[in-house]
Amino acid sequence: MKTIKINPADNVAVAIETLRAGETVEVEGENITLTSDVPAGHKILLTDLAEGENVIKYGYPIGHLKENHKKGDWVCHDHIKTNLAGLLDYEYHPVGPNELTNPAYAEWFPQEPLTFQGYRRKNGEVGIRNEVWIVPTVGCVNGIVNQLAEKLKQEVNSQPSTPLRVVAYPHNYGCSQLSDDHENTRKVLRDLVLHPNAGAVLVVGLGCENNQPDKFEELLGNYDHERIRFMVSQKVEGDEVEEGMKILRELYAIAAKDKRTPIPLSELRVGLKCGGSDGFSGITANPLLGVFSDFIVSQGGTTVLTEVPEMFGAETILMNRCETPELFRQTVSLVNDFKQYFLSHGEPVGENPSPGNKAGGISTLEEKALGCTQKCGKSAVKGVLPYGERLSVKGLNLLSAPGNDLVASTALASSGCHIVLFTTGRGTPFGTFVPTMKVSTNSNLAKNKPTWIDFNAGTIVEGEPMEEVFKRFMQKVIQIASGEPTWNEKKNYQEIAIFKTGVTL
16 A cells, blocks of 8 residues: 545545655555655645645645645645634534544453552552652752752662662743743642652752742642652752752652552543654554543543644534533633734744654644644543643543643643653654653654654554554553653653743843
8 A cells, every 4th residue: 555545535645655756556446647756644636626725634624725736746835825814713513422432443442440550649649650859949950950860860879779760850940930921830840849750859949039939839739748848049058969968868768668559540641742743643643642542531541632733723623522511612712812822923823834744744734733633532522721730630631732842741741641642753852751652653763763762653554453553552551651661761851841921031
């Protein structure tokens, strides 16, 4: 098979491999002669189309042609213009319950409740990691937290037992911010400190920052004072690194006693993310995550979809899957508020695909969105979260955050996700503060970047049945939740990035 037509309504097919001008390919029984070379992942026109007519992929318009094109033409970002523009009024047309709760692939799911090996915390929450974290309230103390982390690593790595991972999370904020930016910083840092993947946390403040340590401590609410400690550097008499090490040694000794126990999969919270997408994202890795998302929901667990700008063009699919009219209204606000954010900065709402996306075969934001939203399967939307807020509802949730990979992944982790499943066609090494599992959309990427990619979904387009890929993927995620490190963890690629919208003082 050299091409795939995703939906019967489509007027384009996708090249599975690089094809040459003059080559004839069969698409659903019809022979199509190519008028030019077509790179893998890119689109071939299946019929003559005139300027202004819509290109259909995934069964939906992904934009319109800028000029006339013939059957067999290669059509890419140079030839297609987005249909997106400005804010929209939406109507609620809820999808029927049978379509939401009974996807055909549900018969693949294990019927018995499954478990993973996790850490049960004192407050009842569950973690899939047991790490010691050092978190600054303000960027001015980044050097201190980095030095503390390195000194503690040196100490514990010299011990005969397997050491806990020690991670510092420097950032640039905590001062010189106003309004939403200030509160977003405080919320994300709060979420980080309270995250159950941490067995112990040292919060390091300066003392004169806007994010005052005592006020930040109040934001934590009723927290575990044994495992979360504070150090305000300006109040330390003498060497703050020496004082910090005393606290860290105590914290490390407490966390080192924790043991994994069986935890129902219903308590797993999974973030869904894509980045460096290509023409195969909506055919292989994203649909695989969609099946897995529906599986987790069927087990009573939680999945979270974000990247609101990458919903533009496919947002009505999500809106109509909202369980209630109120959730529909919240999703409309989620989308239109982000569009207004773009417009308030004088930016068009449809200018999204990156150079890498375009090189991989994605031409417009609609095309990207229709592939992106497949990551959340067919389940009903149960919750809608503002940026920085923590999960309170099980099932599929939508989260407000931009498409930027590190900002969005940090937001997913901040909401309470234990792991981020990250599909990519171009590849990326980064990770946020929870395990960031990379899923390749094509086998070439998995082959060329074996120390980036944790799972290859490219075999789907090569003929491996989705059912078999899903079963292998399900086991892999459970293994990672039970302690198997992802490549970003093996490489110590763990960072945070906080969304900023306003001025810097």
